Amino acid sequence: MKKLTKSLHALAGMTLLAGMAGGAFAATATDAGAKAEMAAAQLGPRPFYLIDAMQDSPLKERLSACKDQSFSRSDLSIGHRGAPLQFPEHTRESYVAAARMGAGVVECDVTFTKDRELVCRHSQSDLHTTTNILAVPELAEKCTVAPDYSSDTPFKDVECRTSDVTLDEFLSLKGKMDAGNKEAKTLEEYMNSTAAYRTDLYAANGTLMSHRQSIALFQQLGVKMTPELKGAAVEMPFEGDYSQHDYAQQMINDYKELGVDPANVLAQSFNLEDVKYWLANEPAFGAQGVYLDDRYDIEGFDYSNPATWSPSMGELQAMGVKIIAPPLWMLVTAENGKIVPSVYATAAKDAGLDIITWSLERSGPLNGGGGWYYQSINDITSNDGNTFDLLDVLVQDVGVIGVFSDWPATVTYYAGCSS
Structure with missing residues (x-):
């Protein structure tokens, strides 16, 4: 060999x-x-x-x-x-x-915020799956498609982009494992959907x-x-x-x-x-x-x-x-x-x-x-x-x-x- x-x-x-x-x-x-x-x-x-x-x-x-x-x-x-x-x-x-x-x-991975600052994120439109933005009401409401809590599936079409928030707002978020259950009924269910072969042990305080x-x-x-x-x-x-x-x-x-x-x-x-x-x-x-x-x-x-x-x-x-x-x-x-x-x-x-x-x-x-x-x-x-x-x-x-x-x-x- x-x-x-x-x-x-x-x-x-x-x-x-x-x-x-x-x-x-x-x-x-x-x-x-x-x-x-x-x-x-x-x-x-x-x-x-x-x-x-x-x-x-x-x-x-x-x-x-x-x-x-x-x-x-x-x-x-x-x-x-x-x-x-x-x-x-x-x-x-x-x-x-x-x-x-x-x-x-x-x-x-580089993308940009609302105030045109560059940040590290795999996609411009993945804040809903990779951060806690949906658990921060004042930022969740700024999402391109915010959760619709009047629906049976409030997260089906949710989409939060880095371009929805400023750099300071972005940096105030916490990173989590990339996951989101579109069929979830509650925010907790949506966010707690990490793949079984990964772990949430280190996901409490991810620093963006x-x-x-x-x-x-x-x-x-x-x-x-x-x-x-x-x-x-x-x-x-x-x-x-x-x-x-x-x-x-x-x-x-x-x-x-x-x-x-x-x-x-x-x-x-x-x-x-x-x-x-x-x-x-x-x-x-x-x-x-x-x-x-x-x-x-x-x-x-x-x-x-x-x-x-x-x-x-x-x-x-x-x-x-x-x-x-x-x-x-x-x-x-x-x-x-x-x-x-x-x-x-x-x-x-x-x-x-x-x-x-x-x-x-x-x-x-x-x-x-x-x-x-x-x-x-x-x-x-x-x-x-x-x-x-x-x-x-x-x-x-x-x-x-x-x-x-x-x-x-x-x-x-x-x-x-x-x-």
């Missing part, structure tokens, strides 16, 4: 990680002690549980042999919204947990953050940053004069004003035009721009048939795109009972594109095939240990340079064991 050291050695030679590994945080981190503490990863029991669940194999033997070693932060490990398997996403607590688990890169606050925290923690410019739920230009380009530029301006080295920022978007804007107008940041590929939603798209891809991998590369980021399942397929790279993965590599993927540890228990994130290999996914089987193929055979995970310790363990 090939060693991950080969992949990481090649990875280190790439422009992206060469720029990111230069110690730029030494000048910006405000707490060297905190950085040193975070660099020593604290993995907890989950990676060991996953290894024990694996079927006997050379990979299981290799991973088992590392159980007594110490682990350090890895750029392969990306905190997807922090560590939302257990902590409310995009909260300070979730980000700190991700850094403690060895994530070398942490994500703030502005984009600029997240940057300051990430600088303190000594991690790299991967902001995702989220699509707006409101019509753009917002209020007639805040355009998509204004929005895309504002996100980059926050990093510039706070003195962050562009090499330590991987700006993401599902909107290819955003990536092209950064390439043209902020090339130092655009050089690490990440095109999040959601073309699976386009009718007729087939990840195994290049004729259905527009633009092609070569056309993306010609535009200046260097990093593409599809979901896990688009990079693999099942062949003779084994996980192997997909046509899509091979084409991306052949075009010279680097690959990041999402999101490991987001599927809950894998004994039922793994669901959406594992859809191309559902038939050969049978237990939680398959998490490491998939990760091994993604790194060794596909050659990904980063893996978003809802529980970064798993990727940190793999990277540390294989170095």
